[in-house]
Amino acid sequence: MKLPAVISLLPAVLALPISSSPAKRQTATTQTDDILFSISLRAFEERRRANDPPTLNWTSDGCSSSPDNPFGFPFTPACQRHDFGYRNYKAQRRFTDANRKRIDDNFRTECVSPLFPQDRLLSQRAVVLPP
Numbered sequence: 001m002k003l004p005a006v007i008s009l010l011p012a013v014l015a016l017p018i019s020s021s022p023a024k025r026q027t028a029t030t031q032t033d034d035i036l037f038s039i040s041l042r043a044f045e046e047r048r049r050a051n052d053p054p055t056l057n058w059t060s061d062g063c064s065s066s067p068d069n070p071f072g073f074p075f076t077p078a079c080q081r082h083d084f085g086y087r088n089y090k091a092q093r094r095f096t097d098a099n100r101k102r103i104d105d106n107f108r109t110e111c112v113s114p115l116f117p118q119d120r121l122l123s124q125r126a127v128v129l130p131p
Contacts, residue, residue, distance in 0.1 A: 028055060032088045036081065036103065041110055044081050057087040078110035 026034070031053060035044060048058050060083035062076050085103035089095040 028088075029092050029094070032056060032085075032092065036085045036088075037106060041077050041081065044084075045077050048080060048084070056084070057091055058084060059087060060084065075111050078107055081110065082107040 035047060035056070039047070051058055060080040063079040082103060085106070086095070086100075089099055089103065
């Protein structure tokens with residue numbers, strides 16, 4: 001008696017939509033971390049242009065206290081990702097000294113890597129951000 005009832009529900013269950021997008025299942029903190037630390041700067045720029053996901057803060061003032069493109073090096077995308085990190089970590093109430101340092105270190109690496117593409121150690125030492 002129970003088996004026919006279960007079988008009759010099977011078409012309805014199979015018709016339910018299944019999300020194939022893992023981003024829709026992630027929390028805002030997971031999305032922020034992935035966008036900030038796990039994807040390329042180019043992919044970040046694409047996500048920022050698309051405002052994807054719209055629940056995160058994508059606003060930026062660019063490189064507020066420094067030139068955007070000194071000597072022809074485009075630092076604006078790195079500045080925008082840095083702003084993304086600060087704004088979202090603050091909104092998510094996890095802007096600690098350790099997380100600030102992690103965001104700043106990521107910013108420094110992204111700014112300097114194009115200047116010294118062959119020497120990653122030198123690129124990491126080239127810019128010293130104030131504490």
